[in-house]
Amino acid sequence: MLTTNPFDDDTLHEECGVFAIYGHAEAAALTALGLHALQHRGQEAAGIAAFDGKTFNVQRALGHVGDNFSSQEVIGRLKGHAAIGHTRYATTGDVVLRNVQPLFAELSVGGFALAHNGNLTNNQKLRRRLVERGSIFQSTTDTEVVVHLIATSLNNTVVDRMIDALRQVEGAYSCVAMLDDAIIGVRDPNGVRPLCLGKLGDVYILASETCALDIIGADFVRDIEPGELVIIDKDGLHSRHPFPRAQRRFCIFEHIYFARPDSVVEGTSVYEARKHIGAELARESHVDADIVIPVPDSGVPAALGYANEAGIPFELGIIRNHYVGRTFIEPTDQIRHLGVRLKHNANRANIAGKRVILVDDSIVRGTTSVKIVAMMRAAGAREVHMRIASPPTTHSCFYGVNTPERNKLLAAQMDIEEMNDFIGSDSLAFVSIDGLYRAMGKRSRNTSDDQGYCDACFTGDYPISLTDHDNGSGATVSRLAESA
């Protein structure tokens, strides 16, 4: 079976997007729109919880937001003036409904719904402890650990219990939660994942990215700060900083690939950042060529930056088929690289006989790069030079990004020359780590601990302890297999 997403199979996957709104008569409809704008952060499942003053109305579904949260019937059931939503990319094979967020629990102190972007690194250790004292887990998500910590906390209010719970967890998280009378937004002390605050008239909104504010016409107010917890209720917004202060370590891959180019995260336009990286790349690894071609669609801004800096024409040399079916039967009679062609086709007329620079955002396993270089050559390219708008990805992420294990990462196995041979390009270059930081407006990567970004996937410098990993706990194990 061939999918029409052959390139996506060889990219990293963000695990989640979150959205919350308080005090709007159409909270669920706006949340559905916000999640649609955040669909790129997770396509496997989505959920919305709305509170109407009496009932927590929840709908969760596998699949895209637009396929499950667009009907009058569904939105009509999600009554309430407050809502939170979640869009999810699963890290494991457990794509089952009980793992889809928001999670909900009726606590003795009130109702509680939670949606989480990030990944906890001491999840296993906490889970074992909770099961021993009688907690029953329904999902295999790390998020459920937080809910049980809250349920069993001895504090008197949900907010105090939530702070109590989060003080026990390690890892990256940007969460939104909904209580009987408020919504909450919170970021981990390092601020690894994004979370921003917006306003539509008097109504506050929390969202992973600003593009979710744009779609509903809301104004961007500010980013939630690392370690900040905001409570939004009928009296407005209340900010707390209940965690010990820590270094700012925002995920730099959000700029390189995850975030939408029309979003502004941590004060920087994603589109502009990518153009700057492309320009740095052009400066660092010039090559004579006739045209610059982006690998669609994520490579486009970096390719524009490259082409402008290098003074080489930018062309759409790869045309994308917008009608994305899921899979096709592969003819057994071999057609080379058919998989790639389901979604992309070389624009033969402007490639034949040309020296081509291909610009892509990153290389993970390298399988796609092999196919696309071959596609260029089949279309008659005279030379193919691959330029990558990020440093070599050599380490796995444990903070909310689905990365292959290290031995599947091409750059962890080969040096650049070996990679060039593997991919079949005439030359291959990555932007340097310092070039990347220059593109972000720094002079270079600060060798002190204060560089501002988490770049562990390029450097192995993990800012948050990896408790489960170091203990060999691996992924959450459940002995329950249920398909519904």
Add this chain to the structure above:
Amino acid sequence: MLTTNPFDDDTLHEECGVFAIYGHAEAAALTALGLHALQHRGQEAAGIAAFDGKTFNVQRALGHVGDNFSSQEVIGRLKGHAAIGHTRYATTGDVVLRNVQPLFAELSVGGFALAHNGNLTNNQKLRRRLVERGSIFQSTTDTEVVVHLIATSLNNTVVDRMIDALRQVEGAYSCVAMLDDAIIGVRDPNGVRPLCLGKLGDVYILASETCALDIIGADFVRDIEPGELVIIDKDGLHSRHPFPRAQRRFCIFEHIYFARPDSVVEGTSVYEARKHIGAELARESHVDADIVIPVPDSGVPAALGYANEAGIPFELGIIRNHYVGRTFIEPTDQIRHLGVRLKHNANRANIAGKRVILVDDSIVRGTTSVKIVAMMRAAGAREVHMRIASPPTTHSCFYGVNTPERNKLLAAQMDIEEMNDFIGSDSLAFVSIDGLYRAMGKRSRNTSDDQGYCDACFTGDYPISLTDHDNGSGATVSRLAESA
């Protein structure tokens, strides 16, 4: 909208059937067959859990067993040599998947799956206490209380924890459970709901009724005793009696209506019991007539008993349409009693001009009786005499049967003469409570506490305390509304 089940709307509903098997390579396939034979005990949902030595494979679905557990794909996923199953009739509107059994929990001492027939009468009280100590409930079923009591028990083994849990609950239950290395069957001390033991070769089976043994060709061994807990593992069957001894109070309505006529429960053939009740009824309330007609299908054995005893010909005066669709649009241009005709039609040729005795098993709201008497008259019956093979149903059940509230029970509102007028029959008679006990082989209802049956729906004599009801706790309240 008109359903093709107009008569069923006016009957009592059994809430559940359970099945378990240990040590068979095709445990899930046999469980699916057993549940199909128990379908009459609950048609809204069904579930099977199988254990393959490593994983608890669970499938739960809304709808009939045959619609959800008959494909190779589903049964193939339910790998394992042990399995338990459940078929469910929901008491409330919460027909949602998370309420469908078996429930499963991964405990610190092993996996645990549970299926329950019956109803707990102190469920609310226990639930509140558990939430206060941090337990998170996923369903609104009383069954989940048992699972949380087990999870939080301080005992060391699952079996000891289960006994600990059941000692705290009040109410009626016949449960089957599955552990890592055994299945368990248990009945409450009064033995309100049935549970029997069968054997297929060396393989033990537990089932609500013997008809579930017949379908797989298994032999009936014996009933599980009131208050008995059996453990079936690789060493065979182990019996324990961990609860204080109590009076035997088997639900007499199982004989009147719930159990299948080909089942033998508590030592008595259901079919023969019904014929005996019909014969008692004929003796107690003779009337001159030309034909005896059963209200199909549950009234047939009693009508045969009546006809034989009275010496009046038995005729199928009401023909059933076997193709049961769900609902039909009702023409606004009124057709009287159309609803009844979707499923039944008067056999006009043998009714016209006759004096008819109609035999039915019970009267709940009386709405069906009105329609069926009218149908007889429209078909030309000269006289219509209604005979009911149970005493007047005057009280609600709290032990696992879905009964309307008392003010909806016709016999709680009217005396027999008023009911006769309401129904439109020429005469109406119920079997007496003593007649009922005579049909069961007793001399009369024992006024001591030792009558052997729970007959609270006829007498208001409730053998088990009604803690939640007395405290006004009503049904389990959840503020979560989720449709999936």
Add this chain to the structure above:
Amino acid sequence: MLTTNPFDDDTLHEECGVFAIYGHAEAAALTALGLHALQHRGQEAAGIAAFDGKTFNVQRALGHVGDNFSSQEVIGRLKGHAAIGHTRYATTGDVVLRNVQPLFAELSVGGFALAHNGNLTNNQKLRRRLVERGSIFQSTTDTEVVVHLIATSLNNTVVDRMIDALRQVEGAYSCVAMLDDAIIGVRDPNGVRPLCLGKLGDVYILASETCALDIIGADFVRDIEPGELVIIDKDGLHSRHPFPRAQRRFCIFEHIYFARPDSVVEGTSVYEARKHIGAELARESHVDADIVIPVPDSGVPAALGYANEAGIPFELGIIRNHYVGRTFIEPTDQIRHLGVRLKHNANRANIAGKRVILVDDSIVRGTTSVKIVAMMRAAGAREVHMRIASPPTTHSCFYGVNTPERNKLLAAQMDIEEMNDFIGSDSLAFVSIDGLYRAMGKRSRNTSDDQGYCDACFTGDYPISLTDHDNGSGATVSRLAESA
């Protein structure tokens, strides 16, 4: 895979039921109800066409009437004051939507919709002729031949074209049709299939059986006569007899098995006819026994007739599971005769130790009889005597009943003693052909040509020529395979 219809697999299948109504604001809703009452005549597909003065609104679907024609949405689309409907059992594997009736054609002289019960015996010959002159067939049904004959007829009105077309066809048919301003009902000159006329207030109705009148509260007026064509329009009913007079040859199997017991066809109550056959059978083939047990459900009236005549108690010795799923996985670990048990179970308590008379309506392949006799013995029956309420079925039907080929008919291969051995019964008897006619109120089968019934399946005396069969044309061949 095991179906829950194991007995039905070994019965004959009626191919169709038809219904029509003119002049009622809720024509389609009433047609859906009528088809529901006729569901036993065809369960594979159904269709309704309604005319609203401008548009022929048609809905056709595979499956039961109740599953496809009960929603407000569907009935709401079927606007119109006139409607015709059809319920279908397919003779071949071509269960595809384009074969589902009513068929519709926009002719140069107006719209025309047709629904047909029966089978044409010169279909192939006519079809070949039509294709040669340029007609394009969309279905493989013989019914479409009639539509093309009408389309290409040179007559000026639809009615005259229809008569022209039907004069060219041979075979059995009871048809209803709908034009721009009328509905039509017509029976072939021999009157093989039933068709009756009813009235609901001033509104005329046509239906295959009276049970379809009962469900909507309509009165039975009369049967449509063999060879009669009635036109129902705004001026009322007009009767014509456009075909040469022929002998009355009503299908006697309608009385034995096809028609519903609450229907009155050709002036006779089906239920009473079956009881009479049972009584004849008891007189012809008495045997000492303890109980008479019907094979449910079609054997019940004959068994009652038998039991009354023989003075032996009638008992429900086989209990039917009303929850009919489609199929189940068969455990490979053999369970003997599991298939039978999916739908039926021996009522062991009243069989063990008894001499049993089993009464069934007919024997086709005999496979079911083998299983049910074995089921009786497994339940402890001391003797099992099989009594069949029809003569041996020795010939195939070509007039609208799906019969196996002759070499699959048990009675065409064996004499009664061999059949008794094959089935495993202690004795086997069929009602005689003269006994059957006596039960129908005749003195015996008339050896002249005037016996009034078609009994070809018992006698091989085919009243209508078998043109295609004699020419070896076999079934309609199409080279188109389309699943939708």
Add this chain to the structure above:
Amino acid sequence: MLTTNPFDDDTLHEECGVFAIYGHAEAAALTALGLHALQHRGQEAAGIAAFDGKTFNVQRALGHVGDNFSSQEVIGRLKGHAAIGHTRYATTGDVVLRNVQPLFAELSVGGFALAHNGNLTNNQKLRRRLVERGSIFQSTTDTEVVVHLIATSLNNTVVDRMIDALRQVEGAYSCVAMLDDAIIGVRDPNGVRPLCLGKLGDVYILASETCALDIIGADFVRDIEPGELVIIDKDGLHSRHPFPRAQRRFCIFEHIYFARPDSVVEGTSVYEARKHIGAELARESHVDADIVIPVPDSGVPAALGYANEAGIPFELGIIRNHYVGRTFIEPTDQIRHLGVRLKHNANRANIAGKRVILVDDSIVRGTTSVKIVAMMRAAGAREVHMRIASPPTTHSCFYGVNTPERNKLLAAQMDIEEMNDFIGSDSLAFVSIDGLYRAMGKRSRNTSDDQGYCDACFTGDYPISLTDHDNGSGATVSRLAESA
């Protein structure tokens, strides 16, 4: 309800794509891939017919190719070494399965399947004539007229009948057909719609565009000529020119919008043609500005051509959401232009304060242009200049493109200044008709009849007679309404 395709609602729609292959063991799988590449030519339905030497295996479905023709099950049923396929955009509301192509007919001279891109202009006249002589139409497509003309032709072979039929039709058509032993490709004498010939090894392929050859790795051989009919059978390719010679009138809108940019049609790269149009536009209507922004995605090549020629930076100022759901509930609390934002968002960071040139391919109703100009201003654009890469669309198409009626076309109602006011842009310019021809490599539009293109939508110069339209026949009328 809001769709995520707000821009598409305001574009013209191509009606069909066709594909055919002969002599390949996996004909259907390759056809599915080819249709996937042609999905942009019709998204409402698709169908494939394959011939295996005995049976014409057909599958037709509403929806995308990838959703319906990608499973092993479906492709496995489409057995055969020859196949034809069709992807369809319906012109009317009749999106029903019986209108989906390929159409199939079993003729007296063999089987015949047909798929058609284009539109016949004397369809109504021919249809009336055919119905009068007894043809029964199953669909409302003009394509069925061709099938009936073939069925009723007196010629002896299917090919001769097809030529006979096509000589009677007027309009635009590029058809592929499949017979018992061959496939056929044919273009109307003016060659309005494209059709090209490819080869995969020895296997011939016919397809609407070259991108359908690329996806399966086939080589482009040549375009089928206007008026040419090719027969591909076991002996190879045979070319005939059975129609009177006519002027070449290829649809120029294929270059402007319909065809995929990676296709080469009629000898010209679509991508290059669009860049040339963009460059002409820049030369004709220069304006000082800071950035050139394409309206995605069809405006990209023209915008690149414009930006290069004008020397103004090209930027992705509008970001597209790739996750296209169908519809969303529109919050009643008005959010201006939400519809547009479901699919696109302004890249605020590079628009704010800038003078923007927006480049789009065409203006139909103008509703989208209004929204997108407003989106630019909301993002802070200082000036917004709209440039359109085609002349004003002033006339409807009758040759296979779904155009609104003239009174809905903005350019038919307003002059350019009025349009500029309506859209809200600071300036508006279209490429001139001569500029368009220059971009296509001509000196100007030839005022003789020999300009080579059909440009009726810009000029009203219709090259083929509009028989039905001139007779006021309107669309095909059917009185049948069936939803399945």
